[in-house]
Amino acid sequence: MKLPFTGGCLCGAVRYSCSVEPELMYYCHCSDCRKVSGAAFYPGLYVERKGFAVTGNLSSYSLTADSGRTIHRYSCPTCAGQIYSDKGADTAMLSIKAGTLDNVSLFKPTIEIWAQSKVEWANLPSDLDSHKRGYGE
Numbered sequence: 001m002k003l004p005f006t007g008g009c010l011c012g013a014v015r016y017s018c019s020v021e022p023e024l025m026y027y028c029h030c031s032d033c034r035k036v037s038g039a040a041f042y043p044g045l046y047v048e049r050k051g052f053a054v055t056g057n058l059s060s061y062s063l064t065a066d067s068g069r070t071i072h073r074y075s076c077p078t079c080a081g082q083i084y085s086d087k088g089a090d091t092a093m094l095s096i097k098a099g100t101l102d103n104v105s106l107f108k109p110t111i112e113i114w115a116q117s118k119v120e121w122a123n124l125p126s127d128l129d130s131h132k133r134g135y136g137e
C-alpha cells in the first residue's frame with residue numbers, strides 16, 4: 001500500500017492521513033456496527049494509532065459492545081459520517097472505516113468478524129477467514 005493513505009467524511013470537515021500499513025482489513029458483522037452504519041456490515045482497517053493523524057472536530061459515542069468492551073465511535077458533527085472507532089484514547093490501535101478512504105480500492109479485506117451476527121443479505125466472498133466472534137476470540 002502506498003503510504004500515507006488519506007480519507008475523510010462526506011462534507012470534508014474531517015480529514016485524516018495514515019502513515020502505517022493496516023495490520024488487518026476486515027468486515028465486522030456485529031449488531032452495533034450494523035446500527036451505526038445503517039448497512040449490513042462495516043468494513044474497517046485496523047491500524048496503529050501512532051500512524052494516524054486526524055483534523056477537524058469529531059463527535060464521539062461510546063457503548064459497551066457485544067465483546068464486553070467499551071467502543072468509542074468518532075464521527076463528523078456536521079455530516080454525521082463515521083470516521084473511526086477505538087477502545088479508548090490510551091490504546092495502541094484504532095479502526096478506520098473503509099468507506100471514508102479517498103482511494104477505496106486500497107481496501108483488501110481478508111477476514112470477517114462477528115459472523116455469528118451476519119445478516120442473510122450480506123453476500124461476501126467465501127474465501128474470507130471467518131470468525132464467529134471478534135478477532136482472536
Ligand SMILES: [Zn+2]
Nearest residue numbers: 009011076079
Ligand atoms: Zn463531515
Ligand SMILES: [Zn+2]
Nearest residue numbers: 028029030033
Ligand atoms: Zn462491529
